Amino acid sequence: MAEIVQEEGHKGKGKRKVKKHGTHIDMTPMVDLACLLLTFFMLTTAFNKPKVMEIILPEKPKENEKPPELDKDRALNILLVENDKILWYVGLADPNKTLPVLTEVDYSKNGIRKVLLQRNKELFTRVANMKKDVTEGKLKIPRDSVDSRIKRFYKEDKLGPIVLIKAADGVKYRNIVDIIDEMAITNIARYTLVDINPVEKTMVQSRFPGSSVTAIK
Amino acid sequence: MGKIKLAVKTPRIDMTPMVDLFFLLLVFFILTATFRPEEAAPISTPKSTSSVPIPDSHLVTIEISKDDKVFFNVDNGIDTSEHIRAKVLQAIGSNYHIKFTPKEIKKFEGLASFGLPAVKLKDFLNAPDSKTREAMQVGIPIDSVDNQLMMWIRFARTYNNELQFTLKGDANANYPVVKKVIAVLQDNNVNKFNLTTDLKAVELPEEFIIK
Numbered sequence: 439m440a441e442i443v444q445e446e447g448h449k450g451k452g453k454r455k456v457k458k459h460g461t462h463i464d465m466t467p468m469v470d471l472a473c474l475l476l477t478f479f480m481l482t483t484a485f486n487k488p489k490v491m492e493i494i495l496p497e498k499p500k501e502n503e504k505p506p507e508l509d510k511d512r513a514l515n516i517l518l519v520e521n522d523k524i525l526w527y528v529g530l531a532d533p534n535k536t537l538p539v540l541t542e543v544d545y546s547k548n549g550i551r552k553v554l555l556q557r558n559k560e561l562f563t564r565v566a567n568m569k570k571d572v573t574e575g576k577l578k579i580p581r582d583s584v585d586s587r588i589k590r591f592y593k594e595d596k597l598g599p600i601v602l603i604k605a606a607d608g609v610k611y612r613n614i615v616d617i618i619d620e621m622a623i624t625n626i627a628r629y630t631l632v633d634i635n636p637v638e639k640t641m642v643q644s645r646f647p648g649s650s651v652t653a654i655k
Numbered sequence: 656m657g658k659i660k661l662a663v664k665t666p667r668i669d670m671t672p673m674v675d676l677f678f679l680l681l682v683f684f685i686l687t688a689t690f691r692p693e694e695a696a697p698i699s700t701p702k703s704t705s706s707v708p709i710p711d712s713h714l715v716t717i718e719i720s721k722d723d724k725v726f727f728n729v730d731n732g733i734d735t736s737e738h739i740r741a742k743v744l745q746a747i748g749s750n751y752h753i754k755f756t757p758k759e760i761k762k763f764e765g766l767a768s769f770g771l772p773a774v775k776l777k778d779f780l781n782a783p784d785s786k787t788r789e790a791m792q793v794g795i796p797i798d799s800v801d802n803q804l805m806m807w808i809r810f811a812r813t814y815n816n817e818l819q820f821t822l823k824g825d826a827n828a829n830y831p832v833v834k835k836v837i838a839v840l841q842d843n844n845v846n847k848f849n850l851t852t853d854l855k856a857v858e859l860p861e862e863f864i865i866k
Contacts, residue, residue, distance in 0.1 A: 465671070468674060473677060476680055476681045476684065479684035482688060487709055488700065488708075488851050488853070489709065489853065490708070490850060491852050492848075493848060494846060547858040547859060548860050551859070555859070555863045559863075605830050606830075610826065610828065610829065611701065611824040611825065611828040611833050612826035612827065615702075615826075619704055622705065623704055623857055
């Protein structure tokens, strides 16, 4: 540190001698502090923002309004059962006729995803080809119009399945998220969450005796 | 032979560049820091392939914890001058005949998500520390007799009609509760909402990969 050396009693003609030192500040405490603050901010900063998945459900039908008629052949029923199991069948379960056969699948890429893709092949390839053209530069459209184009494809879709997701009691929230995510991956245009009906309940129970498929009210 | 005398010196490192660097990083982190809000309950969200980031403002978050408690959070608007939380709290107060003091309202504006019956709100806001507050969070009642979540959503929408709804559920929350919450949202004509998830990669069966 620079200090001026004063010598008393040196009053004379001679020049006062000032000792010269290089100004040296000990920076270690400052570094310590900066380092501490830095660590604190690094740890408290929430860097990656959480992601969200949008879900649009059809409006609840009004009391005196009939629910829209469903094309039986396009209806794909997905029954979510406890312990991460999925059962599916096509059409309607009519108690007066022979009941449809339930097929068991899981949440893997060769499970329910394959089933959905096989049924939704046309729309899926249409969307995938369009996305591919955009990334390869064959199709030059602004990024944000890709979504609106996909939405238009969804509206034009006449062949793809209408998926009815029916969850039983013991199902966890992650199963719901997974299945809705499957809808997004496989580009299903129409799907909704509905209640599991009594016929399906007995079907599930005969398949898995002892599972709790009670009504959720 | 004469010995070579080595000058004994204490080694001195010039720390200035290091300090420069540290301060640069420090300033960067201070400026980019968005603090994690105080969580009412730890929630580990499920994974999905969606990569859409969560919106910044006008956000209502309904949290469902692992033990099926429901929490509610509404942000204060695009900046704090809108005082949306204060308005919502006062509306809830007048609905349940509770009068909140300005101090309690200010406290409420500073908090994040909460989950407790409206009658307990006054004690909650006067709680001395976050530990006591945490113990009071028993979830917002959502049964049909006293559906307070319905009220919170309704009042939040009265004061801010641009609200976007986000459901943040724990991966192991039970579906019946989630279903009830979705039913409450739909009763309020909220048919479009977001589910908070973590990111995971998309995998396709081989025959469907388009090359």
